[in-house]
Amino acid sequence: MERSWQHSESPEELLEGPKATQDADPLMDQLSGRIGSLQIAEDGQLRFYGATSNLHILHNGPLSLSRSYFRSLQNGEEMLRRTDVGHFVDTDLEDHLLKLYFCWEDPSIHVVDEDVFWRERNKCRASNQVSYVYSEVLTNAMCAVGATLTSRHYPHLPEPLADFFATRAKVLLELEMDAPKLSTVQSLVVLSAVEALLARDARGWLDSGMAVRVAVDLGLHLDPQPYVEAGIIEPEEAMLRNEVWGGVFVHDRMWSLYVGRPVGIDDKNITAPFPRAKGQHVRYWEPYIDDCEGLDLPRLANPIEEISMYNITLCAKMNPIRETLYPDGATGLQGLRNLYSFATKTRSQLFQWHAGLPESLTVNETDPTRFYLPHVLQLQ
Secondary structure (H helix, E strand, O other): OOOOOOOOOOHHHHHHOOOOOOOOOHHHHHHHOOOOEEEEOOOOOEEEEOOOOOHHHOOOHHHOOOOOOOOOHHHHHHHHHHOOOOOOOOHHHHHHHHHHHHHHOOOOOOOOOHHHHHHHHHHHHHHOOOEOOEOHHHHHHHHHHHHOOOOOOOOOOOOOHHHHHHHHHHHHHHHHOOOOOHHHHHHHHHHHHHHHHOOOHHHHHHHHHHHHHHHHHOOOOOOOHHHHHOOOOOHHHHHHHHHHHHHHHHHHHHHHHHHOOOOOOOHHHOOOOOOOOOOOOOOEEOOOOOOOOOOOOOOEEOOHHHHHHHHHHHHHOHHHHHHHHOOOOOOOHHHHHHHHHHHHHHHHHHHHHHHOOOHHHOOOOOOOOOOOOHHHHHHO
16 A cells, blocks of 8 residues: 655556555555554544554553543633634625635635535534634634735724734644644644745745654654545545645645755655545636725636646646755765756656646747636646
8 A cells, every 4th residue: 555656656557646556455454554554542633643653552542541631722712812813803804815815825825625525614613513624723824824815904904914823823723722623723834825925944844844843743644545445434534635745745845945955745644645636516717805896807727626736736747856856065076967967857847847738837928819727827
């Protein structure tokens, strides 16, 4: 079941994911393999424990020997007040900032499923339920991004608005880290983007690293299919785990290139397949801004899942480039020849990647009549 997201694989192979042998039971192969397995921890969440760990003995669902105390949302409301960010935020304002996030930020590095987010938000707020894919941390983090994309002013809220929402997210994150869940990973990825937007690179790098650590804690780097077949994970959760892991992977690789530092997790430890286009229905994109009236632009098909797939396969090629072409120390003649050979091979692979893009992600620079999505142009 082991599979590496290595640069030697073709984009098609990278998209296929791990393959189980015909002889072995996939679940037993997963549970007994050297990579470790998922176990239910004392908070009810699946957690990853590697082969050298005996902690799964202490985490056995209802029979857990551990009786941890987890702080509640009431603690969060008090902490928001103590940190001077406990202001009332109107739902209409939240909705506006969230729509800005989904329009301009998420398509470029896809980490939050919009349909699932709105569904779970409505459910949690209507019935006070708890969801593993929704939290107020995530809402505030996404609003912080949206706040950088609006020129509106809200006198009853502190300025700058992005810092206000980012601070709220960080305060609530402190509580959520007691028992992190899928939305915690999403929140850290989004907060990492917020810090990058605000030119706070040190914090952005750390948030991205925490996203990787929490994702590994939840086992998002593992192929969830055996657990689906065993009835441990629902198919939708498996899809979301792959989707979120893809966003974590892209953020981690991009930060690694940006600051010239090692990645948060080695390729050899990753068995999760790349997310595929679900093909359930055609999504459409149209620009959303503070005042959308008067805009005369077509409603375009939005290949957000295809962009995510090819963004991931491109980022999978970046780490070998950083490690091979930019190592420390002097390089002799033979080393230079090896570097030239590697650069030539990699250049060919990148051209193949670009030539293999589907029509929805290609750009014809000679046709001035066509419109292109901003995230398609960014990918190019």
